[in-house]
Amino acid sequence: MTEATVGMHDDSVGSRLGMWLFLFTEMLLFGGLFLLYSVYRAKNPEAFHEGASHLNVLIGSLNTIVLLTSSLTAACSITAIRRRNTAGGVILLMGTILLALVFLIDKYFEWGEEFRQGIYPGSSHMAELPQGERIFFSLYYTMTGLHGLHVVVGMMVFGFVMDRVLRGRVNARKYIWLDNGALYWHLVDVIWIFLFPLLYLIT
Amino acid sequence: MEMKENKHDEPIVPYNQYVWVWLGLLTLTGFTVWVARMHLGNLSILGALGIASVKTGLVVTYFMNLRHEIRLFRYMLLVAVLTLFTIIGMTFTDILFR
Numbered sequence: 001m002t003e004a005t006v007g008m009h010d011d012s013v014g015s016r017l018g019m020w021l022f023l024f025t026e027m028l029l030f031g032g033l034f035l036l037y038s039v040y041r042a043k044n045p046e047a048f049h050e051g052a053s054h055l056n057v058l059i060g061s062l063n064t065i066v067l068l069t070s071s072l073t074a075a076c077s078i079t080a081i082r083r084r085n086t087a088g089g090v091i092l093l094m095g096t097i098l099l100a101l102v103f104l105i106d107k108y109f110e111w112g113e114e115f116r117q118g119i120y121p122g123s124s125h126m127a128e129l130p131q132g133e134r135i136f137f138s139l140y141y142t143m144t145g146l147h148g149l150h151v152v153v154g155m156m157v158f159g160f161v162m163d164r165v166l167r168g169r170v171n172a173r174k175y176i177w178l179d180n181g182a183l184y185w186h187l188v189d190v191i192w193i194f195l196f197p198l199l200y201l202i203t
Numbered sequence: 204m205e206m207k208e209n210k211h212d213e214p215i216v217p218y219n220q221y222v223w224v225w226l227g228l229l230t231l232t233g234f235t236v237w238v239a240r241m242h243l244g245n246l247s248i249l250g251a252l253g254i255a256s257v258k259t260g261l262v263v264t265y266f267m268n269l270r271h272e273i274r275l276f277r278y279m280l281l282v283a284v285l286t287l288f289t290i291i292g293m294t295f296t297d298i299l300f301r
Contacts, residue, residue: 075266078216079218
């Protein structure tokens with residue numbers, strides 16, 4: 001990494017630095033929710049344990065694998081594009097978007113089942129639950145919901161990047177859009193890496 | 204409009220390196236589910252957070268390519284993480300000893 005080789009119009013480092021700064025604000029956004037979760041969990045350990053036992057660990061684990069794999073395809077797409085394998089890069093990006101969709105479809109069935117059991121904000125069943133469990137499920141929907149929203153945004157970002165790849169605007173020499181899109185996606189992955197054990201696995 | 208060009212001496216990461224990291228992440232995911240089933244009480248939350256931190260380390264270092272970035276990125280990450288820890292830590296000194 002020598003500074004001497006940096007070209008005239010080359011500021012990809014600066015662009016990625018900006019992306020990282022944005023990701024820190026995202027980290028603090030979710031960090032605030034994790035703080036709420038930690039405090040309420042410390043105050044209601046039994047209720048949180050009871051609430052977590054209603055969640056589907058299988059779907060949670062499956063979605064973890066799906067998201068980790070989507071991070072792999074996103075990372076590999078950069079290698080493909082940089083090796084001038086445009087078709088491979090596009091296929092990997094499509095795979096990433098597809099995996100993100102699978103994640104959301106899983107979420108649809110997961111939430112659907114929980115809704116059927118009467119577990120959703122404002123339901124009569126929720127009103128009868130102890131306060132600690134109400135807090136757990138409220139945090140569960142807020143955190144996974146906000147995360148899901150990030151997955152939707154990530155799909156749009158990759159759709160946009162894929163379009164630029166197809167039009168030759170992102171290529172082996174200029175790939176900062178792909179770099180930053182992938183960085184964003186990996187952050188979405190990291191947030192899920194913490195959400196999964198804290199919501200589904202706590203005992 | 205002039206497009207920003209990426210630095211040409213940025214190393215291209217081979218696919219197999221990403222695949223190894225991915226396999227490590229999958230293994231750790233299996234491990235965290237296994238640890239949770241041991242019902243270790245208070246230790247289980249520490250185990251879960253520890254494994255999640257290792258997984259995050261792998262993602263940040265390899266997928267997000269931090270190891271090939273200039274040192275400033277690492278300092279910035281350190282400041283951001285310390286800020287979050289300070290907020291959480293100070294809140295808990297209030298919650299636990301109120």
